[in-house]
Amino acid sequence: MGQRLGAGVGRRSVLRGTAAAALTVPVLGTAAPAQARSGRPRAAWGVQSGDVSTTSGLVWVRADRPARMTVQTAATESFRNPRTWHGPLLGPESDLTGVTSLTGLPPGEQIHYRVVLSDPDDPRRTGEPVTGTFRTAPDRRRGRDVLRMHWSGDLAGQGFGINPDIGGYRVFEAMRRRDPDFFLMNGDHIYADNPVPETVALPDGRVWRNVTTPEKAHVAQTLADYRGAFRYNLLDANLLRFNAQLPTVTQWDDHEVHNNWYPGEILDEAAYTEKRVDVLAARARRAFAEYFPIRTLRRDGSGRVYRVVRYGPLLDVFVLDMRTYRDANSPDRQTSDPRGILGEEQLRWLKKELARSRATWKVIASDMPLGLVVADGDSDFEAVSQGDPGQPLGRELQIADLLRFVKHRRVTGTVWLTTDVHYTAAQHFDPSRAAFADFEPFWQFVSGPLNAGGFPATALDATFGCEQRFLAAPSRSNVSPMEAPQYFGEIDVAAASGEMTVRLRADDGRVLFTKVLQPGLVGQPA
Numbered sequence: 152m153g154q155r156l157g158a159g160v161g162r163r164s165v166l167r168g169t170a171a172a173a174l175t176v177p178v179l180g181t182a183a184p185a186q187a188r189s190g191r192p193r194a195a196w197g198v199q200s201g202d203v204s205t206t207s208g209l210v211w212v213r214a215d216r217p218a219r220m221t222v223q224t225a226a227t228e229s230f231r232n233p234r235t236w237h238g239p240l241l242g243p244e245s246d247l248t249g250v251t252s253l254t255g256l257p258p259g260e261q262i263h264y265r266v267v268l269s270d271p272d273d274p275r276r277t278g279e280p281v282t283g284t285f286r287t288a289p290d291r292r293r294g295r296d297v298l299r300m301h302w303s304g305d306l307a308g309q310g311f312g313i314n315p316d317i318g319g320y321r322v323f324e325a326m327r328r329r330d331p332d333f334f335l336m337n338g339d340h341i342y343a344d345n346p347v348p349e350t351v352a353l354p355d356g357r358v359w360r361n362v363t364t365p366e367k368a369h370v371a372q373t374l375a376d377y378r379g380a381f382r383y384n385l386l387d388a389n390l391l392r393f394n395a396q397l398p399t400v401t402q403w404d405d406h407e408v409h410n411n412w413y414p415g416e417i418l419d420e421a422a423y424t425e426k427r428v429d430v431l432a433a434r435a436r437r438a439f440a441e442y443f444p445i446r447t448l449r450r451d452g453s454g455r456v457y458r459v460v461r462y463g464p465l466l467d468v469f470v471l472d473m474r475t476y477r478d479a480n481s482p483d484r485q486t487s488d489p490r491g492i493l494g495e496e497q498l499r500w501l502k503k504e505l506a507r508s509r510a511t512w513k514v515i516a517s518d519m520p521l522g523l524v525v526a527d528g529d530s531d532f533e534a535v536s537q538g539d540p541g542q543p544l545g546r547e548l549q550i551a552d553l554l555r556f557v558k559h560r561r562v563t564g565t566v567w568l569t570t571d572v573h574y575t576a577a578q579h580f581d582p583s584r585a586a587f588a589d590f591e592p593f594w595q596f597v598s599g600p601l602n603a604g605g606f607p608a609t610a611l612d613a614t615f616g617c618e619q620r621f622l623a624a625p626s627r628s629n630v631s632p633m634e635a636p637q638y639f640g641e642i643d644v645a646a647a648s649g650e651m652t653v654r655l656r657a658d659d660g661r662v663l664f665t666k667v668l669q670p671g672l673v674g675q676p677a
Contacts, residue, residue, distance in 0.1 A: 191278045192218035192268035196382065197391040198283040200398040201444030202460050203333060205258040205288045208398060209444035210238075210266060212281065213382075214247045218268040222251045225263050228282075233265075240271060245450045246378045248441045258463070259289035283395040286332050288463035289646070296646050298465050301326050302516070303639040304337035304570030306384060308406065308603030309629050312347035312361040313387050320384075320602050322637045322658040323393040329641065329660070333397055335468065337570035337599065338404030338518040340443075341380040343371035343435060345406070353631055362386055372425045377407075377438035400460050401443045402470045404518040404571060408435040411527045413479050432475075457497050459504050465644045467510035469501060473519045480527040483537040483545030491549030492519065492535055498549060505562050511649045511670045512564040514642070520569040521550060521595055522578055522617030524610040534571070536612035541586045547614055554590035554615070563673050566651070568640065570599035573606040574624030575638040575655045577664055578617050579677045585616030591674030594666065596653055598640035604629035605637075620677065621655065621664040632658075 192214045199211040210222050220238030223230060238251030256262055263284050270276035289295065303322070313319050326334065347367040351359040364386075366379020384390055405412050408431050416428040425431060437452035448454040456472040476494025489495055505513055519525070525534035532538075535546045543551040557565055576597040582588035595617075608624040611617045625635050636657035643652045649670035655663045668675055 190270075191276050192216050192270065193278050194266055194268055194281040196385045197394050198264075198266055198281050199394045199444055200264070200283060200285045201401060202446040202458075203285050203287060203398040204461055205290050205463055206256050207252065207254045208256065208262065208285055208287065209250050209252055209446060210264055210283070211248065211250050211442075211444040212241075212266045212268070213249075213385075213442075214241045214268050217242050217247070217271055218278070219271050219274065220249045220251055221267045221269065222253065223265050223267070224253060224256070226260065228263050230263065230265065241268070245441050246438070248450070250444045250450075252446075256287050258287050259295070261286050285398040288332075288461070289465070291464055295332075298462070298644040298646065299329070299331045300333050300335060300462075300466070300468075300514075300642045301329065301331045301639050302335035302337050302568050302570070302642075303599045303601050304404070304518075305339045305406075305573055305600030305603040306341065307347060308339065308342040308345055308573075308600060310345055310348055310351050310361075311359060311603055311631055312363070312367065312383070314360055314633075315362065316360055317633060318389070319387045320389045322601050322639060323387070323389040325656075325658050325660050326639055327389075327393045327396055331397055331641070333400060333462065334393075335400045335514075335516055335568065336402065337516060337568065338402050339406040339570070339603075340384065340401070340403070340439075341371075341377075342406045342603070343377060343380050344409045346370060347383070351631070353633065355634070357633065359631055359633060370422045371435070372423060372431060374434045374438060377435045378441065381438055381442040399443070400468055400470060400516070401445055402472065402516055402518055403439055403456055403474065405474060405533075407439055408432045408474070411480060411533045412474065413477050414475065415479065457500065459508070461510065464509070465511045465646065465649065466514060467504075467508045467512070468514045468516055469504060470516045471501070471518060472497065473517065478546075480531040480533055481545070482530055483532045484539065485545050486548075488545050488548050492546045493549060498553065501553065502556050505557065505565070506560050508562075510564070512566060512644060512651055513562065515565060515567045517567055517569045519571055520597060521567060522580060522612050522615055523572060523597075524612055525572065536614065538610060538612055540613035543587050543614055547587075550615070551587050551589070554593075558589065558591045558673065561673050563671055565593055566653075566668065566675075567593065567595040569595060569597050572597060572609055573600045573603060574608055574622070575599070575640070575663065576608065576619060576624070577621040577653075577655065577666060578611070579620050581616040581618065581677065583616065584613065584618060586614050590615070592676060594653075594668065594675050596640055596655065596666075598638045598655060600637055601639070602632055602637060604631060605635045606630075618677070620666075623655070623657075623663055638663075
C-alpha cells in the first residue's frame with residue numbers, strides 16, 4: 152500500500168537524505184525533532200532560489216507556523232561576516248511561504264545563504280537555519296569557463312508520483328550531479344487534474360507505489376487543493392537537495408490548472424464542482440506564486456509569468472506564458488487571429504525584449520512546442536500547429552509574425568526550448584522546406600518528462616519546415632517511469648568562444664543526442 156501523510160501532520164519523508172546539511176527531515180513514523188516540540192518555527196520544506204542574475208536572486212522558504220523570514224549570505228559555508236536580509240512575515244494568507252530578494256551580489260560568484268525563521272512575537276526564538284547556495288550569473292570579467300543550464304518539465308503526471316521503491320524523483324539527482332548553473336522548469340510542475348493514488352497497476356504486472364497525501368487524492372479545485380499539490384513534490388528528498396544547490400527559472404503550462412485549459416473555458420466533467428476554468432486558474436496562479444520565487448509575480452498571484460531572466464552576457468532566457476492570454480482551443484484554421492497563443496501585449500513585449508537583448512544567445516522558453524500537432528479532443532488543437540502544411544492559419548499567424556520580426560531585425564542566436572509532449576526530440580525549422588518562408592532557420596529542442604507517463608511522438612506540421620532530426624519516444628501511451636527513461640536537456644555555452652552545445656539526456660545521465668551551434672548567426676543551419 153502507499154504511504155499516506157495526514158493533513159495535520161508535519162512534513163514526513165519516506166525517502167532517506169536531507170535537502171541540505173542544515174535541514175533535518177523526519178522519517179514517517181518517527182518522533183519530531185525536539186526543536187519542533189519546543190514551538191520554534193521550522194523550514195522543513197527546504198529552500199529554493201530563483202530568477203538569479205549577475206547581482207541578484209530570490210530565496211524562498213515555507214514555515215510550519217507563522218514566522219519572520221531572515222536570510223544571511225556569505226562567500227563561504229562558514230558564514231563568516233555574513234550579510235543579513237530581513238524578509239517578510241510568513242502567515243496563513245500565503246500558506247506560510249515567503250520570498251526575500253537579494254540585491255547587490257557579486258557577479259559570477261558562489262553565494263551561500265541560510266534562512267532563519269523566528270517567532271514573530273519573540274525574535275530570540277529561532278528555528279534551525281536551512282542552507283542553500285547558487286551562483287550568480289557571470290559578467291564579462293568573472294565566471295566559469297562554461298555556463299551550463301538544464302531544462303525539462305512534467306512532474307507527477309498520469310498518477311505517477313513519488314515512488315519510494317525506485318528512489319523517488321531520481322532525475323533531480325542526476326541533474327544535480329551535473330552541477331548546472333540553473334534549471335529551467337518548462338511547465339507542468341503539478342498535475343492538478345491527475346490524482347495520485349496509492350498504487351498504479353502496470354502492463355507488465357508490476358505495481359507502481361506512491362507516497363500519497365489528502366490533497367492529491369482528488370482533482371484540485373480549492374486554493375487549499377492547489378497549495379497541497381505544489382507542496383506534494385517537496386516531499387521528495389532528491390528535489391529538496393536539488394533546490395538547495397541551484398536556482399530555478401520557473402514557468403507554467405496547463406496542468407498547474409487543468410489539462411489543455413484556456414481562458415473562459417467551462418468544464419463538463421463530473422469530478423469538478425467548480426466548472427469555471429477562470430476561477431480555477433486564479434486559485435492555481437495564487438498557489439503557484441506562493442510556492443516559487445518568481446520576480447514578476449506577487450504572492451497574491453498578481454503580476455505576470457512571462458519575463459526575461461538575464462544570465463550575463465552569454466544568455467538571456469525569455470520565459471513565455473502560452474496559457475493566460477491565448478484564444479480558445481479550436482480547429483485553428485482562421486485567417487485572422489490577433490490574440491493567438493501569446494496575446495497581443497505579450498507578443499509586443501517579446502519583440503521589444505528580443506530586439507534590445509545583447510546576449511550571445513536568446514533562449515525562448517516556450518511551454519508549448521512549435522511545429523508539433525498537439526490535439527485537444529477530436530477536432531480542436533492545443534498548441535500552435537493544426538497539421539495543415541500550407542500557409543499559416545490560426546495561432547501560426549502570430550508565430551509567423553514573430554519569426555519574420557526576428558529575421559528582419561537581425562536578432563541573432565535564438566533557440567527554442569520546450570517540454571509538454573512527454574518525449575525528447577530535436578527539430579530543425581528551415582524556410583527551404585516551409586510553406587511560409589519569411590524567416591531564418593532555427594532549432595527547437597524538446598525534453599521531458601521528469602516523472603510522468605511517456606507518450607508517442609506527435610505528427611509534424613510543415614508550415615514552418617519542421618524536420619525531426621532526433622527522437623526518443625515510447626511506442627505506446629502512458630509508459631511509466633519504471634518502464635522507460637525520463638529526460639532532461641543540457642546546454643553548455645563556452646565563455647571564450649560563445650559556442651553552444653545542446654545535449655538531450657536520459658535520467659541516468661546518458662547522452663542521447665548532441666548538437667553544436669555557432670554564435671552570432673541570425674539563422675542556424677541543420
